[in-house]
Amino acid sequence: MLDDDRDVLHTARLILKPHFAHVQTESDPGRIPDLLREAHYDVVLLDMNFTPGATDGKEGLYWLRKLRELAPETQVVMNTAYGDIAIAVEAMKEGAIDFLVKPWEKEKLLTTVRNVYELSRARREVAQLKSREQMWQQDLDRPFAEIISQSPAMELVFEAIRKVADTNANVLILGENGTGKELVARAIHRQSGRAAAPFIKVDLGAISETLFESELFGHRKGAFTDAKEDRPGRFELAHGGTLFLDEIGNVSLPLQAKLLTALQSRQVTRVGANHPTSVDIRLICATNQPLYERVEEGAFRQDLLYRINTVELSLPPLRERPEDVPLLVAHYLDLYRRKYQKAEVQLDAAAHEKLLHYAWPGNIRELQHAVERAVIMSEQRLLHPADFLLTGTAAGSATRRARRPEPPPSYHLETLEREAIQKAIEKHRGNLSQAAAELGLGRTTLYRKMEKYGL
Numbered sequence: 001m002l003d004d005d006r007d008v009l010h011t012a013r014l015i016l017k018p019h020f021a022h023v024q025t026e027s028d029p030g031r032i033p034d035l036l037r038e039a040h041y042d043v044v045l046l047d048m049n050f051t052p053g054a055t056d057g058k059e060g061l062y063w064l065r066k067l068r069e070l071a072p073e074t075q076v077v078m079n080t081a082y083g084d085i086a087i088a089v090e091a092m093k094e095g096a097i098d099f100l101v102k103p104w105e106k107e108k109l110l111t112t113v114r115n116v117y118e119l120s121r122a123r124r125e126v127a128q129l130k131s132r133e134q135m136w137q138q139d140l141d142r143p144f145a146e147i148i149s150q151s152p153a154m155e156l157v158f159e160a161i162r163k164v165a166d167t168n169a170n171v172l173i174l175g176e177n178g179t180g181k182e183l184v185a186r187a188i189h190r191q192s193g194r195a196a197a198p199f200i201k202v203d204l205g206a207i208s209e210t211l212f213e214s215e216l217f218g219h220r221k222g223a224f225t226d227a228k229e230d231r232p233g234r235f236e237l238a239h240g241g242t243l244f245l246d247e248i249g250n251v252s253l254p255l256q257a258k259l260l261t262a263l264q265s266r267q268v269t270r271v272g273a274n275h276p277t278s279v280d281i282r283l284i285c286a287t288n289q290p291l292y293e294r295v296e297e298g299a300f301r302q303d304l305l306y307r308i309n310t311v312e313l314s315l316p317p318l319r320e321r322p323e324d325v326p327l328l329v330a331h332y333l334d335l336y337r338r339k340y341q342k343a344e345v346q347l348d349a350a351a352h353e354k355l356l357h358y359a360w361p362g363n364i365r366e367l368q369h370a371v372e373r374a375v376i377m378s379e380q381r382l383l384h385p386a387d388f389l390l391t392g393t394a395a396g397s398a399t400r401r402a403r404r405p406e407p408p409p410s411y412h413l414e415t416l417e418r419e420a421i422q423k424a425i426e427k428h429r430g431n432l433s434q435a436a437a438e439l440g441l442g443r444t445t446l447y448r449k450m451e452k453y454g455l
């Protein structure tokens with residue numbers, strides 16, 4: 001509160017102090033710029049006249065303008081004397097939010113300041129939401145914002161996405177678990193002309209045979225015991241947008257036939273209905289199964305494969321894009337540091353080495369979970385190799401070994417020891433107690449050696 005009358009300031013302080021976290025009173029308006037530099041004020045109560053004898057309110061209006069200029073989000077309430085209403089109105093035109101007529105009642109002062117404070121908080125929230133939405137919009141404008149990658153292998157994928165996104169072509173995304181198939185499907189949708197319409201995902205691996213038709217094609221009320229009302233299926237929900245069928249390799253042959261019929265005709269009939277409904281969808285399918293082999297085994301219909309694979313995208317496993325590992329580690333470290341409020345957590349060099357040389361059979365999802373777990377469990381600022389329990393299957397490492405020439409044999413003791421430890425950990429699938437027992441070491445010694453060798 002700014003007022004040249006120290007009694008007024010004293011009374012206001014007594015009234016407001018019990019209700020607000022911070023109340024500041026000041027008799028010299030010349031200090032306004034300094035005060036605003038030092039702190040943020042939600043509400044300022046500003047007198048109209050400061051010089052003895054002045055009644056025209058010019059000073060108040062001058063400082064009001066100054067306040068609006070220096071702190072536009074601060075709300076200003078004018079303190080006016082009885083009879084100053086015309087000046088008060090002018091002040092409102094200049095951006096004051098309200099005015100109080102002196103001498104004010106205790107209750108009047110309290111309610112006014114409280115209301116204005118609530119309003120200023122609400123306005124701040126709206127501003128925050130707006131900027132969040134703007135950031136989100138900017139994110140949408142950057143096509144691959146959330147797909148983190150700097151590898152040539154993924155650059156080819158990005159290029160393919162760019163080419164295919166704005167066509168209506170059916171896309172089949174192949175790749176191991178956790179390679180980002182859903183992320184890519186969403187990126188295609190967002191860059192297509194259908195971006196404003198829904199992206200509907202169906203996890204075909206998780207839908208039971210009995211619910212398949214009703215989930216995908218919908219049902220009429222009374223079609224079966226649980227059908228309490230008419231319900232559209234996922235195909236209809238995706239009308240105008242994109243339908244993403246995940247785990248398409250897991251669908252049984254009878255259901256593949258039903259899917260094929262719907263995809264060929266672009267029509268669906270709700271369970272219990274007599275007439276089909278046309279749907280306009282863009283289809284994206286994904287699977288981690290070797291679909292071509294499944295066709296040869298007779299487990300996947302060839303005609304369905306040809307219907308869904310107009311364009312095929314293969315996502316490389318993480319072990320084939322090692323350039324991405326440091327980037328992903330940094331990304332998820334940052335994310336989980338913030339989520340779990342452990343801003344100080346860092347990886348030591350050996351832990352970095354360990355993550356870099358791991359085969360990541362579970363791909364990005366495994367990396368994400370490994371980093372999250374390490375951040376949650378960490379008790380120190382520095383994360384060591386032992387904080388990352390990577391229980392990669394032998395298959396993962398085997399693939400990696402197959403891709404890289406074996407180093408020449410060495411009888412250097414440390415090299416042999418490192419190898420023995422690595423093999424024991426692999427053999428016991430990451431169970432360090434068992435690995436330590438087999439190596440004839442105590443657990444603490446094993447940890448120490450793992451750290452030394454960056455395992």
Ligand SMILES: Nc1ncnc2c1ncn2[C@@H]1O[C@H](COP(=O)(O)OP(=O)(O)OP(=O)(O)O)[C@@H](O)[C@H]1O
Pocket residue numbers: 146147148149175176177178179180181182183184246286288328364365368
């Ligand atoms: N390039 C990437 N950058 C950042 N995060 C990624 C990247 N690729 C995948 N992820 C993250 O990894 C997790 C798995 O990705 P996603 O679900 O897209 O994989 P998927 O191949 O569909 O997996 P699944 O086959 O198991 O369904 C998600 O949390 C996703 O956000």
